[in-house]
Each structure stands twice: as structure tokens, then as C-alpha cells.
Amino acid sequence: MSTHRAVPQIWKSAGLLVPGFLLFGVASASAQRIEKHFKVEASPVVTIHNPNGAITVKAWTKSEVLVIATLGSGHVDLEAEQNGNRVDVMTRQITDSVAPDDLRADYQINVPQDSELQIHNDSGAVSVANVLGNMDVETIAADVDLQDAAGYLTIATVGGSFQCMRCAGHIEVNSISGSFRLMDTRSKHVRAQTSTGNILFSGEFLPNGEYRLKNYSGVIELRFLPGDSFDVSATSLKGKVNNQAKLTPPNHSYQSTSKYGQALVGSFNTAGHAHVDLTSFDGTINIVKRD
């Protein structure tokens, strides 16, 4: 004889409610989306401090800064405030002893095109597109990707890589182990220094431009077109210098090559107006024709 006991209706209802409560609890611990709008005037300053996450900044035509934050957990909160024409955005840790994934906050930020950006992001990624104001980006491990940027661009990473596509203005980038790719740049001043990373430069050599690429080890690759014009000095103390550019000797005697390591000095296409300085301690320097 079966001994099923009828389940009281109240327990049936509770059985339905408990999973609902559990789901609600899970939802409150998962991603939280916050959106904030700030009206600004021309050339606002936008600062972002974030320990971990992806920061994506895009330009738009509105006189407004839009901040959309996706917080990885309830252990962090968004602090965003405006002081005049300055908007400060920060990820604030609410509780102690938080797991790294719970510190994550991702940002999508829309800014006027002439905004000045100051971004500090320890890990994750930083991506900026079409912003023409000055930029100061500092990361530890986060990679930095700039597209169609201009202004005075200062980037410092410890181990993060740097890529700059179609950037103009003044570019200074420093890293210890990060690698750099500067593609289709239209900058008159490029200074890139890394210790163990590689550096690739494939851009325009503007008249009176200065292009200094330096590393300790790794590869420095400079790509040129047949119509480019520049003076070049390339030195690798312990490594090699490989050159595909047909150079004419320098006009000035003090532009002689170093007696240490492999070096070359010369002009590409008559007296170049741009100056290119490539230095490596024991890495390889390649001066190659662009395809």
C-alpha cells in the first residue's frame, strides 16, 4: 500500500517561492548597471580611476558626458561627481577582503570630442576612439588601445601593451615590458620607450618631426614608404641593425656612428626634414619597406 502524504498547499507555495528568493539573491550579487549623465561645456576634463575592468571611451557630438558602469559585484560602487566642467569617475571598494573578480567594473563613457582624459586602470583594458583632447593614461597590466586620437598623448604602463591607430598630436609612451604598435600615425613627435617590449612604427614622417624609439631588448621595426624623407640614426649595442632604406651619408661629421655595437646614420631621400632615432641595447632594429 502506498503511503504518499499529501503536500499541504502552503508548502507547495513555499516551494515555488524559495527558488525565487534564491534567484533574487543571486541577481543582487551579480552585475549592476548604473547610468549617469553630466552636462558639460567645451573641452571638459574627465577622470576615471578603476582598479580592474574594461574602460571604453568614445566621442560623440553632445555636450554631455555619459557614464555607464557595469559593476561586477555588490562589493564595489560607482562614485561619479561633477565640479564645474570636470567629471570624476571612480570605482570605490565598499567591503574589505574582496576577491579580484568582485572588484571588476566596466565602463562605457561617451564624451565630447575635445575632452581631456585622465585614465588610471590597473588591469583590464582601456580603449579610446575619436577623442581629440589631451590624454594621460596610466595602467599596470591593462592594455591601451587608441584610435583616431590627437592632442598631447601620454601613456605609461608597467606591463600593458599600447596600440595607436591613426593618431596625431604628440605621443609619449613608456613601459617596462609592454609592446607598442603605432600604425598610420600622423604625429610630429613620437617618443616610445620600453625595456623588453617590441616597438612597431608605421606612420608618416612629418617635416621637422622627431621620432625616437628605444628599448633594451626586443625588436624595433620602422616601416617606410619610397616617398618618405628622414634622417635616421640607428644603434644597437649588442644586437643587430637591418636596413632596407638606401641612405646617403650624413653631411655633418659629428653625426658619425658610435664605435660600439652596430650602428648606421644617414638620410633617406635627400636631406630629410624628419629626424628618426632608433636605439636598442641588445635588441634588433629593422628598417623595412612598407608593403
Added chain:
Amino acid sequence: MAAIDCKQFLNQLDAWMEGQRTADAKAHARNCNVCRSMADDLGSITAAARSLAAEELEPPAHVWTSLRAQLEREGLIREQVSVGQITEPKTSAAGWRRWFGAIPRPALAGAYLAALVAVGVALSGPISKRVNDYRWIQGTQESTSPLSAQLNSVEQTTMASLPSSNPVVTAVLHKNMAIVDNYITLCEKSVHDEPENEVARDYLYEAYQQKADLLAQLNERGD
């Protein structure tokens, strides 16, 4: 007024930098972009060095003591020492620690920079003169050893107290500090092997600067 060429301008460069500029040299600088740019660059470096010396903190006493000892060995300065009285460079470790502890952390980078400027001056000294390799090596070691020891001490303290909230970041910082330390070791060896190699000395100087910058950054994170 006879025109001079670039080589002749170069021969007058020392006088130019001291303000003694002949009409010929001025005319050449007006017409030659390269020579003019070079003279301008040298002038900027000189001005920057003066301004750094004026603004930054004095480097630790050890650096000047080491420099003085080197200059005495080269016979450039002499000090009357009475019989039985021997002057040794003071190396008070306690003095170093008191000085270091009194400096606010954000000023550490500035203090290191001042010391690096002094080291850079010592390393870039008599480039154009024929010098004895042994003297260069001794001078380099005595100039850089105190700074290197202090940086290593700060590194140990700083790395041990790094916040561990993000293991990815901590791992990257440890890895890159090791890279910089290795970089310094290799540069020191290179300078030892080729003491007159200016490029190697520049790399050594920059390696110390990179370590100081990284330590200053780590100190800020620890606050």
C-alpha cells in the same frame, strides 16, 4: 667676414656654450639648421640641469663623498692630511635610514632623481679625455653603489607591503621589478666591460631611473 663650415663651428662649440660667440659662428648657426639645433639642444640640457639642481633635494651625502674621493684620486683636488689622520667616507647606515624615513613617500622619486642627476654627472664626466679604465670602473662603482643599495632596500620593503587585492596586478609588478633589476645588472656589467661606452652608461642611468619611478609608483599604491 669669412664663412666657417660645420667642423669649424664644432671646434668653437665649447666657447659658444660659455657665451663666447664669434660673428662667424653666429652666421653659421643662422644658416645651418643642424648645427643650430644641436647648439639649442645643448643649451636646453644645460638649463634643465641647472633647474633640476636648484629645485630638487640634495642627493645623499654618500654620493658627494664618493665623488670627492674620486676627484682626489684623479689628483684634481688635494686635501692636506696631517700624519696619523685618515679621512674615510662616512657610511652611516643609521643616517641613511633616518633621512629616508623623514622624506614623504611622494618625494622619494624627487630625491632619487636628484641622486641620479649626481650619478649622471659623475658618469658623464670627462668623456672627451683619455681616462684610465680602472679609474672609470672605480668611479662608477663608488657613485652607483650607495644608490643601488638604497634602491634595493626600498624595493624589499615596498614589495613586501604591496596590497594583494589583485593578484594579476601584483604578479605583473613583481615580474617587472625583476625585469628592471636584471636590466640594471646587465647594464652594470656592460659599463664595467666598456667603461667609456656612453650609450651603455646612458642605459645604466635610465635603468636606475626606471627603478626609482617604479618604486615611487608602488609606494603610492601602498598608501
